[in-house]
Amino acid sequence: MNKPFDLSRFVNRDNNILQLILITVAIFAMMSWLEPTKFLRYYNFESISFIFPELGIVAIAMMLAMLTGGIDLSVIGIANLAGILAGVFFTKLFPGDPAAGMAGEIARVAAGVMLALGVGLVAGALNGLLITRAKITPILATLGTGQVFTGLCMVLTGGPAIVGFPAYWGLIGNGKLFGIAVPLLIFVAVAMVIAVMLTRTSFGLNLFLIGTNPRAAVFAGLKSDRMVLYSYMMSGTLAALAGIILSGRTNAAKSDYGTSYLLQAVLICVLGGTNPAGGRGTVLGISIAVIALMLLASGFQMMRFSNHLIDFIWGGFLLLVMVLNAFRNRA
Amino acid sequence: MNLFAKLMRRSETAVFLIVVAIMIVIGAINPAFWQADNLFNLLRANVVIGIMALSVLIVMVSGGIDVSFPAFAAAAMYLTVLAMNAYGYEGVVLPFIGATLIGLICGLANAFFIHTFRMIPLIVTLGSASVVRGLLLGLVGTSIVNIDRMPPALIAFGRSSLDVGGAKLSVMVFVYLGLAVLVGLLLTRTMTGRSIFAYGDDAESAKRVGFNTRRTVYVAYGLAGALAGFAGLLHASMIWLANPRDFVGYELDVIAAVVLGGASIFGGRGSVLGTLLGVFLLVLIKNSLIIMRIDNTWQGVVIGCVIVIATALTAWRDRKTLA
Numbered sequence: 001m002n003k004p005f006d007l008s009r010f011v012n013r014d015n016n017i018l019q020l021i022l023i024t025v026a027i028f029a030m031m032s033w034l035e036p037t038k039f040l041r042y043y044n045f046e047s048i049s050f051i052f053p054e055l056g057i058v059a060i061a062m063m064l065a066m067l068t069g070g071i072d073l074s075v076i077g078i079a080n081l082a083g084i085l086a087g088v089f090f091t092k093l094f095p096g097d098p099a100a101g102m103a104g105e106i107a108r109v110a111a112g113v114m115l116a117l118g119v120g121l122v123a124g125a126l127n128g129l130l131i132t133r134a135k136i137t138p139i140l141a142t143l144g145t146g147q148v149f150t151g152l153c154m155v156l157t158g159g160p161a162i163v164g165f166p167a168y169w170g171l172i173g174n175g176k177l178f179g180i181a182v183p184l185l186i187f188v189a190v191a192m193v194i195a196v197m198l199t200r201t202s203f204g205l206n207l208f209l210i211g212t213n214p215r216a217a218v219f220a221g222l223k224s225d226r227m228v229l230y231s232y233m234m235s236g237t238l239a240a241l242a243g244i245i246l247s248g249r250t251n252a253a254k255s256d257y258g259t260s261y262l263l264q265a266v267l268i269c270v271l272g273g274t275n276p277a278g279g280r281g282t283v284l285g286i287s288i289a290v291i292a293l294m295l296l297a298s299g300f301q302m303m304r305f306s307n308h309l310i311d312f313i314w315g316g317f318l319l320l321v322m323v324l325n326a327f328r329n330r331a
Numbered sequence: 332m333n334l335f336a337k338l339m340r341r342s343e344t345a346v347f348l349i350v351v352a353i354m355i356v357i358g359a360i361n362p363a364f365w366q367a368d369n370l371f372n373l374l375r376a377n378v379v380i381g382i383m384a385l386s387v388l389i390v391m392v393s394g395g396i397d398v399s400f401p402a403f404a405a406a407a408m409y410l411t412v413l414a415m416n417a418y419g420y421e422g423v424v425l426p427f428i429g430a431t432l433i434g435l436i437c438g439l440a441n442a443f444f445i446h447t448f449r450m451i452p453l454i455v456t457l458g459s460a461s462v463v464r465g466l467l468l469g470l471v472g473t474s475i476v477n478i479d480r481m482p483p484a485l486i487a488f489g490r491s492s493l494d495v496g497g498a499k500l501s502v503m504v505f506v507y508l509g510l511a512v513l514v515g516l517l518l519t520r521t522m523t524g525r526s527i528f529a530y531g532d533d534a535e536s537a538k539r540v541g542f543n544t545r546r547t548v549y550v551a552y553g554l555a556g557a558l559a560g561f562a563g564l565l566h567a568s569m570i571w572l573a574n575p576r577d578f579v580g581y582e583l584d585v586i587a588a589v590v591l592g593g594a595s596i597f598g599g600r601g602s603v604l605g606t607l608l609g610v611f612l613l614v615l616i617k618n619s620l621i622i623m624r625i626d627n628t629w630q631g632v633v634i635g636c637v638i639v640i641a642t643a644l645t646a647w648r649d650r651k652t653l654a
Contacts (some may be wrong), residue, residue, distance in 0.1 A: 071453070134643040135650060137596050139396065139453060140586075144638030147583050151631025158628060263461050266454060276451050308473075312465025318458035319444060326448035 016273035016285055019324075023271075024292040031299030038302045046181070048294050050174070050249060053187035054079075054242040056290040058261050059268040060194055061238035063286055064231045066269055067198075067207045069214065069278025070131065070138030072235050076262050077149030078123045079243030082116035083253035084153050086244065087162035089115055090169070109168040116240050123149060124236020128229035153255030161254035165247060173248025183245050190238065195283035207231055211278025260311060267318040268293060270325070293317075342593030342648065346608040350615060357619045364622060367498035373611075373618060374500070378507040379566040381610045383585045384592075385514045386558035388606045391589055392518065393551040394531035394598025395452035399441060399460035400585070401578035403556050404563030406467045407433040411564050412573040413471070415482040423488045423568075430564035431557045437463060438556020439549060446548040467575050476573040489568030503569060510558070515603035517554075527551050531598025587638040588613040590645060613637070 031039045038044065058075050065072035089112050123145070130141040156162075175182040198204035206227045210217040217224050247253040266276075272289035274281030293314070300310050358364045383400055390397040407430040415426050437459065444455045478486070492499040518524035526547045529537035538544045567573040592609025594601025616637060620630060 130639060130643065135646040136639070136642045137646075140590065140596055140638065140642040143583060143586065144635045144642065147631050147635030147638060149635075151629065151633070151635055154628040154631055155626075263457055266457060270454065276454055306469050308465045308467075308469030310465070311461050312469055315458045315461025315465060319455065319462070322444070322450045322454065322458075323448050326450065 020288045027292055027295050035302045049181040049184045052290055052294040053183035054245045056187050057238050057242040059265040059286050061235040062265040063269050063274045063281045064235045066274050066276050067281050068211045068228050073142040074146030075239040076258050077146040078120050078236050078239040080153050080257055081149045082119045082240035082243035083247035084156050085119050086112040086116040087253045091164045109166055116244050117237055120236040120240020121233055124233040128232035132225040132229050161252040163252045165251050169248050170251050173245050191283050271321045343605045350612050361622050371498050371500045374504045376614045377610050378503045379562050381507050382558055382562035384588045384606050384610045386555040387585050387589045388601050389551050390555045391594045392531045392601045393527045397456050398582040399456035400559035401581040402460040402464040403434050403437040403559045405575055405578050406463050407560030408563035408567045409573050409575040412476050421484050423484050430560045434560020435553050435557040438553045442549040442552035478571040481571050485568040486571050511603050528599055591641045
């Protein structure tokens with residue numbers, strides 16, 4: 001494993017990382033040139049470091065599903081459901097006790113985190129079982145469950161947002177540790193764990209093989225169904241983690257938060273070199289892609305583009321990147 | 332007997348029997364269900380979703396999926412109504428042609444990306460939906476055209492109805508059924524229709540037996556966009572309102588209805604009759620929630636469960652036929 005670091009091999013790894021870095025640098029240069037006073041401020045980068053992790057984690061969740069040739073359209077539903085259930089837990093089932101000290105408060109928040117992650121795990125397992133046991137196509141299965149999860153959010157909240165999360169919960173989304181945003185630390189940890197899992201464990205290798213050729217994977221004796229089930233469970237858990245950060249950052253949870261994240265997550269996956277047909281994708285690619293797009297969005301926001309026009313730019317960018325990829329693959 | 336056995340094997344029969352069963356149950360709970368007024372209202376609620384379902388059916392038979400039609404419908408509707416107001420136009424034929432053309436152009440753009448660059452339809456249509464919706468809301472406007480500013484000709488058209496035994500049956504139902512017959516004839520009686528089925532079943536084989544697959548893709552997505560545009564304007568004329576944010580979330584309902592009607596998401600399977608029944612079943616379930624006094628917030632959960640169960644059943648059926 002101790003090979004010397006070989007830059008050309010690193011860059012040539014399907015050439016994607018280099019293209020991505022170039023895109024990121026180009027966006028950075030363009031925005032610095034267009035809005036030098038506002039864009040190049042420490043505050044801007046700090047606020048990006050609070051906002052992008054939830055989107056990045058959703059994109060990693062999406063990538064895990066795409067590796068086996070599937071897709072997870074329910075990630076946003078899971079994220080919101082996790083946040084809302086935690087909110088219900090904090091406000092109705094287990095309201096804060098002023099007498100309880102700091103330790104009690106921390107235990108309560110820890111229980112909420114466990115509950116939220118558990119919801120994600122169960123929701124992901126439901127997706128995985130529908131896909132592997134009931135043999136439903138991932139698109140339809142997750143479209144349906146996504147509707148069920150969002151519907152449950154509506155039932156639980158009745159429409160308005162749930163507010164009143166404990167202060168320690170807010171730290172997960174707003175806090176700083178050693179001067180670095182907590183969400184950013186969580187994202188880095190998640191990215192490293194998933195990257196190691198995908199590249200250094202047999203489970204990761206299995207996922208790539210299943211995505212490259214599902215039939216061959218079965219004949220090679222891989223336990224495809226179980227691996228796919230695990231990948232959706234992980235995807236669900238990560239989506240729930242994103243929901244925790246989102247509700248911590250905004251101190252609220254609502255059934256229609258983050259709906260535009262779905263398209264953005266797909267876009268980030270495609271831009272980051274994930275093949276939606278399965279078999280290809282890297283966490284590094286996702287990480288660079290999410291930063292590139294966040295720089296793009298923050299720059300356009302400074303130029304007072306409306307959110308609708310930014311939606312348009314996201315969509316146009318998605319099509320453009322796919323066209324570029326198509327040309328590159330042809331060459 | 333042979334005919335009967337054949338009939339029982341068709342998924343349309345199963346959907347039809349489920350529809351009848353649900354109608355009997357609802358009628359037993361609330362006899363008001365069987366009043367002509369209620370039934371005609373139910374049919375009226377089928378029209379817009381139904382035309383969109385025909386659009387999705389064509390795409391699904393061709394082996395693709397389309398989540399961009401709600402954005403196209405909203406764009407066609409809003410732009411046409413704004414243009415009618417700007418020019419003070421008093422007819423309805425030209426606006427409907429205009430809305431259909433707007434949808435057609437958007438659909439052809441989908442086809443261009445999907446065919447030329449061999450992109451995955453789901454991702455292309457996600458992107459094009461966001462592009463169209465973003466441009467519409469960002470550049471054209473977000474304000475709703477209310478009834479007082481809606482073109483009167485459009486409202487009059489949407490109101491036209493037949494008097495059947497004292498109850499009013501919207502003429503739009505016949506527009507819907509007419510379109511359904513046309514799409515049915517196209518899919519089953521023309522070479523173009525056969526090529527869509529062939530392409531959806533196996534694109535490579537369709538190409539080798541000599542179908543022009545480029546034309547097939549353009550026809551399928553273009554037609555789908557055109558139907559969506561038409562449905563969009565029809566919706567505005569039926570509710571006397573043009574809201575550029577309308578149709579959000581329709582993709583779920585419509586795809587659910589088409590899948591309920593027995594179409595396969597892998598392409599090559601599906602029928603207009605099944606789609607009509609699927610749409611009717613979906614609208615029936617949604618409306619009966621209200622009649623049975625189930626809270627509105629449960630709607631998403633119920634529709635989601637219906638999608639999951641219906642797709643599980645079709646997957647089970649497909650596996651049996653493969654085995």
